[in-house]
Amino acid sequence: MPKGRWRDRFLFSLETSLGVLGPHRSTLVALVPILVGGRDEGLFAPATAFSRERVQSAFVEAVAGATDAPRGADAASLGRALDLVHLSILLLWLLDRSEGQRATARIVAVIRRVLPAFSLAYRLRVLRDLVRDLDEVARQAFYRPATASRAGGAQ
Numbered sequence: 001m002p003k004g005r006w007r008d009r010f011l012f013s014l015e016t017s018l019g020v021l022g023p024h025r026s027t028l029v030a031l032v033p034i035l036v037g038g039r040d041e042g043l044f045a046p047a048t049a050f051s052r053e054r055v056q057s058a059f060v061e062a063v064a065g066a067t068d069a070p071r072g073a074d075a076a077s078l079g080r081a082l083d084l085v086h087l088s089i090l091l092l093w094l095l096d097r098s099e100g101q102r103a104t105a106r107i108v109a110v111i112r113r114v115l116p117a118f119s120l121a122y123r124l125r126v127l128r129d130l131v132r133d134l135d136e137v138a139r140q141a142f143y144r145p146a147t148a149s150r151a152g153g154a155q
Helices: 006-030 046-064 073-095 099-121 125-142
Strands: none
Touching (some): 006 099, 046 073, 073 099, 073 125
C-alpha cells in the first residue's frame, strides 16, 4: 500500500478490492443470495468472521498507517467505518445493472470527490463521535454474538 494520507490509502484499498473481485463478478452475482443469506451462513455468519476481519484489517491499516492517521483508537474506528463503506460499495457493485457497472464507478468518483472535505471535517468532535457510533453499530451487527447488546440499546 502506498504511503500517504488515509483517504488516499482508503481509495487504493477500495479500488484494489474491486479490481481483485472484478474477474469473478458474474460468479459472485450468482452467489448473492448465499453470500448475504441467513444469520448462520454466508459472509456475515459467525463461521466466516475470520474472512471479514482479514479484509477489515486492510482498511484499519490503511488508516492507522497513514501519514495523517487519527490518534489512538480513532484510527481503528475510522478504518472499520471505512470498511463499512467498502462493503456498501461491494453490494452496490454486485447489484449494479448499469452497463459496465457505471453506477459503481460513479459512486467511487463521488467518494473520491468528498473525501478531502470529510477528512477536514473529521477533525470535528461531532463527526468523530458519529464515526465511533457507526463503528460500534457495525461491530454489534457483524462481529459480536447476537446476544450481545449495550445498556440502553435495542435488542
